Amino acid sequence: MGTHHLASLLLLCALGSATGFLSAPWSPSLRRVDSCQSPVSADSLGPRLRAVVGDRFGARRGTTSPVMMKDDASEGDLSDEALAGLYKRVAKAKSTVTEVPLIVMDSMVPRQKLKFSADPQMKALIVEEGIKVFGMLAVDPVKRKVTSYGSTVEIQDEVMDGDTFTCVFVARKRFKLLGDPWKPENGSHVMSKIEYVDDMGDEETDEGADAAEKMAKIVAEADREADLALSEELEGLVDRWKGLVVSTGREREPNQIDKILMDIGDMPPADKPFDRALWVAALINPLPALGVSLEIRPAVLCSPTASNALQIVHGGLTTSIAHLDGSKPMW
Template sequence: MVCGGRRSTTQHILNSSTIAKLIMPSLRTCALLLMAATTSTAFTPSPYPPSAAVRCEKYILFSSNSNNNIDNHDFDDFAEFSSTQLASSSSSMVDNNSDDDSFLSSLQSRVQQVQHQSNKLPLMILDTMLPRQVLQIQIQHPTLKSLMKHRINMETPTLGMLGMARLSTGGMVPLKTGVEVEIIQMEKADVTSTMMSSATTSSDSSGGNEEPWDISLRGGRRFIIEGDIDKTTEGWTTATVKFLDSALEEENEVKQFSKPSMEEMNPLDCSTATTTTSSDRLSLARAISKCRQFTEPNMNMKDNASLVDRWIELAKQNERHPGQIDTLLKQLGSIPPEYEPTERALWVGALINPLPSMGVATEIRPALLVSKRAEERVQVALDAILKSIRHMDGSARMW
């Protein structure tokens, strides 16, 4: 793209100095446009369908000194984590001997700064969510309300949602992997007399009069925390994250095992590692093959129904209120194709672990988020939906 350049009518050949003088105003104009554009959050269209009206139970968050907190902890579980200092910027690769070079160096620094800020998310630690899932919460915590008001002014109002993992010692820690959630609804709660009494009590104990808000959040891109965890002056926590792309992960998985191993290069060595490497190369193909089991007719199911269809049929008999499963299916949209095994596994996980939980399947959302390969995710989802079907039809109760 050319920005504001002037066509020259000079017939002789321009030297490099003359060219630099001609294009520099254009570069400055482009830079100003870039800086103006970066004053708002970059818009990333969501690949997931818009949510339908949500009818489900709500999580309720009150002030931090209230007795009504979920699991007796504040929403910000990073409060006691020590944050590391930001890495110092590397020295400029541009020689600053001229005004033009200084300008280009400044522009480069600005672009890097914008890229860094675009991957910075405020964090909310409440529940493990998967892409496409919709969660309704009711909040009263002042800091959390300030965060929501701050983010709703963004072009795309998003924040990071993390769940908790239980250690073998019994302790709970936040997961490092979560999902970016979009605020799709925010309004004052229609508080019933019972809930109003509870909210008023918690507000009075904190010395304020905080009204509860109803918030709806929709899960989007997965991410992993790979940078610093910082506390803002406003009171919430932020972190630098890396967004994860399922297709790119699967592509890299194939590339990773496309390189010959040392044993393959040396025919004199044993072939044990070669067999393992060849097997790993087929991991994605196996994942795609296993994915078909979710939607193919299954002779072990009633009327040869597929696993997904059979689960939906049984779940409608166990739903908490009429229409719960239909609403869930509208939120999730169509099941991804079999050649997208990671996305299909995540879809199945969101189906059998809805929000709020129906209590008919084992919790697999954390496992789906932390798994590194598509085949692992598909196997986790496949095992879980089979167990859930057997639990609901009574052939093998889990509890």
């Protein structure tokens, strides 16, 4: 986890000011200690946020379960199998749905770490209000709007050195936004309901699932063998990529690859393809950036299936390898 480059980062509160939603007089910023990305203005992000959550961004709506809202049919209209599936989904929703404060910063994927220094307002959220977990979203560089998928991040290693407050974000779980964000009456931040997304690839399809989700699961099951083969292929590609980064002198600090691996740990097993895909994304799009790979983290975070995520990271690896060995430079 490097400590070289500084860049401005914005809380979602700043976006609220751009959309006219929040009345907070400040737009707290974070001084990012280890990213090579450019700062993003609140004015440019405001319309993108509306593109994700719509013009309804404002007062919090009712707390009806989003799962229940999808099923307008009465219990009498459902078969026993469908009803059992519905109950299963409701029970699952209760265990995977929670509420978190949001920030727009970076497409961190699980296992990644980001060290930053915070201004007094951000420090107040962490120290005085005791917020230790945030939902982190980013701006999709292709679609040019705030993503609806992100990772929860946990605050660690808080250090106060004079007037400077530094800490580390550690990305934990992938999630998707549910409903509209809102501003608490007595808070200076934005909250949202989120649902944790299973990345282990063991999720079952039930009768209560909607048609799109069922189809995605059917396709994923049919592709399971292909997924395993592609997942296994990533091992050789990763070894090739790491060797090229080091041998071509692309590390931006001494032993950067080793430090990245210390943060993200060992590669997950091949039979956990989505988790492995997230790990590869964390490797080739590290913090600080290496500048040798296309940004694939937003696309991986938003992937509906393991097959899709594997294809993205496979493409990211192969194009980066071709860039590094000179056979097909990207820039």
